[in-house]
Amino acid sequence: NDSDSDSDSDSAAGSEANGSETNDDSTNDNANTDVEEKVLKVAFNQPESHPQYKAMEALGEKFAERTNGAYKIEMYPNELLGAQRETIELVQSDTIAMSIVAGSLMENFNPDFTVFNLPYVYDSKDHQMKVLNDEDITGDLFKSTEGQGMLVMGAFHGGIRNVYNNKQPINTPEDLAGLKIRIMESDTNIQMMQLMGGVGTPMGQGEVYTAIQSGVLEGGENNELIYADLNHVEVAGYYSYTQHLMIPDYLIISAELFNGMSEEHQQIFKEELVAAIDLEVKLWDEGVEAAKIRAEEAGGVFNDVDISIFQEAVAPLIKEKVVGETAEELYRKVREAAAN
Amino acid sequence: MNFIKQSLDKVLGIFCVALLGFLVILVTWQVFTRFVLNNPSVISEELAKIVFVWLVLFGSAYVFGERGHMAIEFLKDKLPLKIKTMVEIFIEVVIFGFAGFVLVWGGIIATNLTMTQQSAALQVPIGYLYSALPISGVLILFYCLYNIVEIIKKMKSVEA
Amino acid sequence: MDAVQVALILFLIVGFLLVIGTPISVAIGVGSVVAMASILDLDKSLLTSTQRIFTGINTFSLLAIPFFILAGVIMNNGGIAIRLVNCAKVLTGRLPGSLAHTNVVANMLFGSISGSAVASSAAVGGTMAPLQEREGYKREFSAAVNIASAPAGMLIPPSNTLIVYALVSGGTSIAALFMAGYVPGLLWGLGCMVVAYFIAKKHGYKSDQKITFLQGLRVFLDAIPSLLLVVIVIGGIIRGIFTATEGSAIAVVYALLLSFIYRTIKIKDLPKILLDSTRTTAIVIFMIGVSSIMSWVMAFTNIPGMIAATLLSLSENPIMILLIMNLVLLVIGTFMDPTPAVLIFTPIFLPIAMNLGIDPVHFGIIIVFNLCIGTITPPVGPVLFVGSKVANLKIESVVKPLLPFYGITVIILLVVTFYPEISLAIPKLLGLVK
Ligand code: NA
Ligand code: NA
Numbered sequence: 001n002d003s004d005s006d007s008d009s010d011s012a013a014g015s016e017a018n019g020s021e022t023n024d025d026s027t028n029d030n031a032n033t034d035v036e037e038k039v040l041k042v043a044f045n046q047p048e049s050h051p052q053y054k055a056m057e058a059l060g061e062k063f064a065e066r067t068n069g070a071y072k073i074e075m076y077p078n079e080l081l082g083a084q085r086e087t088i089e090l091v092q093s094d095t096i097a098m099s100i101v102a103g104s105l106m107e108n109f110n111p112d113f114t115v116f117n118l119p120y121v122y123d124s125k126d127h128q129m130k131v132l133n134d135e136d137i138t139g140d141l142f143k144s145t146e147g148q149g150m151l152v153m154g155a156f157h158g159g160i161r162n163v164y165n166n167k168q169p170i171n172t173p174e175d176l177a178g179l180k181i182r183i184m185e186s187d188t189n190i191q192m193m194q195l196m197g198g199v200g201t202p203m204g205q206g207e208v209y210t211a212i213q214s215g216v217l218e219g220g221e222n223n224e225l226i227y228a229d230l231n232h233v234e235v236a237g238y239y240s241y242t243q244h245l246m247i248p249d250y251l252i253i254s255a256e257l258f259n260g261m262s263e264e265h266q267q268i269f270k271e272e273l274v275a276a277i278d279l280e281v282k283l284w285d286e287g288v289e290a291a292k293i294r295a296e297e298a299g300g301v302f303n304d305v306d307i308s309i310f311q312e313a314v315a316p317l318i319k320e321k322v323v324g325e326t327a328e329e330l331y332r333k334v335r336e337a338a339a340n
Numbered sequence: 341m342n343f344i345k346q347s348l349d350k351v352l353g354i355f356c357v358a359l360l361g362f363l364v365i366l367v368t369w370q371v372f373t374r375f376v377l378n379n380p381s382v383i384s385e386e387l388a389k390i391v392f393v394w395l396v397l398f399g400s401a402y403v404f405g406e407r408g409h410m411a412i413e414f415l416k417d418k419l420p421l422k423i424k425t426m427v428e429i430f431i432e433v434v435i436f437g438f439a440g441f442v443l444v445w446g447g448i449i450a451t452n453l454t455m456t457q458q459s460a461a462l463q464v465p466i467g468y469l470y471s472a473l474p475i476s477g478v479l480i481l482f483y484c485l486y487n488i489v490e491i492i493k494k495m496k497s498v499e500a
Numbered sequence: 501m502d503a504v505q506v507a508l509i510l511f512l513i514v515g516f517l518l519v520i521g522t523p524i525s526v527a528i529g530v531g532s533v534v535a536m537a538s539i540l541d542l543d544k545s546l547l548t549s550t551q552r553i554f555t556g557i558n559t560f561s562l563l564a565i566p567f568f569i570l571a572g573v574i575m576n577n578g579g580i581a582i583r584l585v586n587c588a589k590v591l592t593g594r595l596p597g598s599l600a601h602t603n604v605v606a607n608m609l610f611g612s613i614s615g616s617a618v619a620s621s622a623a624v625g626g627t628m629a630p631l632q633e634r635e636g637y638k639r640e641f642s643a644a645v646n647i648a649s650a651p652a653g654m655l656i657p658p659s660n661t662l663i664v665y666a667l668v669s670g671g672t673s674i675a676a677l678f679m680a681g682y683v684p685g686l687l688w689g690l691g692c693m694v695v696a697y698f699i700a701k702k703h704g705y706k707s708d709q710k711i712t713f714l715q716g717l718r719v720f721l722d723a724i725p726s727l728l729l730v731v732i733v734i735g736g737i738i739r740g741i742f743t744a745t746e747g748s749a750i751a752v753v754y755a756l757l758l759s760f761i762y763r764t765i766k767i768k769d770l771p772k773i774l775l776d777s778t779r780t781t782a783i784v785i786f787m788i789g790v791s792s793i794m795s796w797v798m799a800f801t802n803i804p805g806m807i808a809a810t811l812l813s814l815s816e817n818p819i820m821i822l823l824i825m826n827l828v829l830l831v832i833g834t835f836m837d838p839t840p841a842v843l844i845f846t847p848i849f850l851p852i853a854m855n856l857g858i859d860p861v862h863f864g865i866i867i868v869f870n871l872c873i874g875t876i877t878p879p880v881g882p883v884l885f886v887g888s889k890v891a892n893l894k895i896e897s898v899v900k901p902l903l904p905f906y907g908i909t910v911i912i913l914l915v916v917t918f919y920p921e922i923s924l925a926i927p928k929l930l931g932l933v934k
Contacts, residue, residue, distance in 0.1 A: 082555060206664075353775055364749050389559065416521035443553075470550075
């Protein structure tokens, strides 16, 4: 299985942590604040500028408003509360309320999640969002971790991962031959990169910049936001749209917390999450555009790729990884949804 | 108690020496697989990190047995013998409490919680990896008891 | 329970336990757990604390520390260190405190390459301390020089802390930050050398023997295999054969092979060498692991943010604000490791600094410089701890000789804060900063 604490950043970015808590200022017009406000702490591994952060903030405002201030969502960006894998344990134990974690990490709790992290499993971002937030498809899967103390509430778009390197634009597997590309540490990812022509090299995200600079690696693979935010564009200027992975990020919540909410509050939360996910998907496009401009200003060169060659190349991996009845069923449903 | 302490020291010492030696070989191997074989190991980095955590936890237990952890001792050293002994016993009790609560109790909770979570590269339950926390904690508990006995013995021998 | 109370609990307990002589790691751990338990259930506090210890240690780049410690011990036992030092003595000649200067330069070199001040102080200090003692240097003095100069390498690129800052500051160019770190890092090292020079002169740490050219040549030739260690490790990192962390393991392997060739170390000596290194490693890294509980509590309760906000409200004068920021960073930096501190403070301070017209690249250097000082100060100073440990000294005996070095680093900090060109000249020259 693939997974890794970092889908994106081991080391974190631009945060808030601003101590002055102005609890009672914003939504007090409709305040019958005899209810005690419950603070829901949310761990996040990316900076405040990230679309998911902004969407969660919007969710927080709406949720507080519609529950008359019963809940206050507090975000902790930049891995302040720990790397993604560690924050899952904090959610499981109800130490914190929620965390946003890479799909690959959920495989470590239930292997059926693997289906949604396979290369080229989705045709587009819309396809991905439609499938993942369709209760008929993912409803059982998302509840499957309840026994482990957490529920998956929904899936955010987590970007499309593309290959970047310091040698040349990539168009075919041959272009990747011999290039060491940083991947998330998992056997699946190593195999995938091998099928794509390169040499997958697991390494903690924090060391990657220096490793590319000195030549230990030739590149990495990630979405445009990370590429620009981590400044990898400075050391690996060729960004090629191989579009090989589209790993979702899940909002997980403490089961104890969620099951303790009134049904009405649960319903409001779900509704507002749907809205937040829509907002995030919209913000994502804007974020990517801005990131691309920043990267180009820093000298990055982007090129489109005929992905069908790579799709064919990794096909054997998909056969190997979709194992078991549930997984096969899920995979069938995902592909069916693509046809519509 | 002395016999258990000495045997434990020996076993722990050998274990830590083996872990550190293995760590050097493992990281060298990681360079070799990547640079020479051009076939990077999937598990070497995760394995190295885990071996390192174990080395530090069990190494720490070993050092608690020697009362060798760094402390600021100049005030304590100025105290009269009786009070100094009491402070030293108090410190061992504090360590006992820390190891008992955080490493053993917290460690057991953490180990149980993560038995159903697989590690990314090694594909073993994280709980196995976390088990070093409560185990090293229990060793520290033993060393604290031993140290308290020794501290009292020493004071009595000085008084006599 | 609000953040002020939690902060009070934390600092009072840690302070009390430290003063009575509790192991530093346990003092920090107990204070942090009690503070956490005052706002969370006991079970959750214990789980979180134990998890922080584990994950605080579970970091690949920390591996450089045991490896450099081990390499240092092997180099000492294997006769490699003495050859290197003899060579350095020939080069620095009769300069007062020549070995201290050698130590500073070696730290800047190793620290810059490995990016870890702790690893560097372990390797270099562990190697040099016994040799300096043979030359009549006081151990406290050589340890202080080693400790004080080690963080210079965190400013000289590559620097992990600057990479973290680049990210939190919203994409400041790492290339620009790296270039901006050179002069402040070199100034740091130079400052240590100046202080060491005067102290060495006062104590008469000076070699009187005259060395002929032939003698010098012989010393140099004898040192070539040892020098190759430095060449291989640094060359391998620069050429991209291995990462800095991996390079520290390669250093161990090379030092060991050379010692076998010199027949100065036998297989049966290895367990003792490994066990010695395990002790130092365990002591230092356990402390780092436990102190990540404290970092977590501080982040969870927003203690640093609260302190910063209170102090910043005291003045509107730009110079005062900059001084206050430095003060907060220095004080909190004495308790926190640089990485979490960068993550917490950058978002609070950077917008204010930018309002004052400070370039984000310059500000990154200011933050990291401050936090580097924190690594060599009590109560929580990993470089201070490891530097004392490898010199077999108690912390309290090293702090006094460190005082003049604290002085010079703070002076350089102020210069770096108020003269942006010191940081920005090189990146401007290269067109990385406008
Ligand atoms: Na450096
Ligand atoms: Na400090």
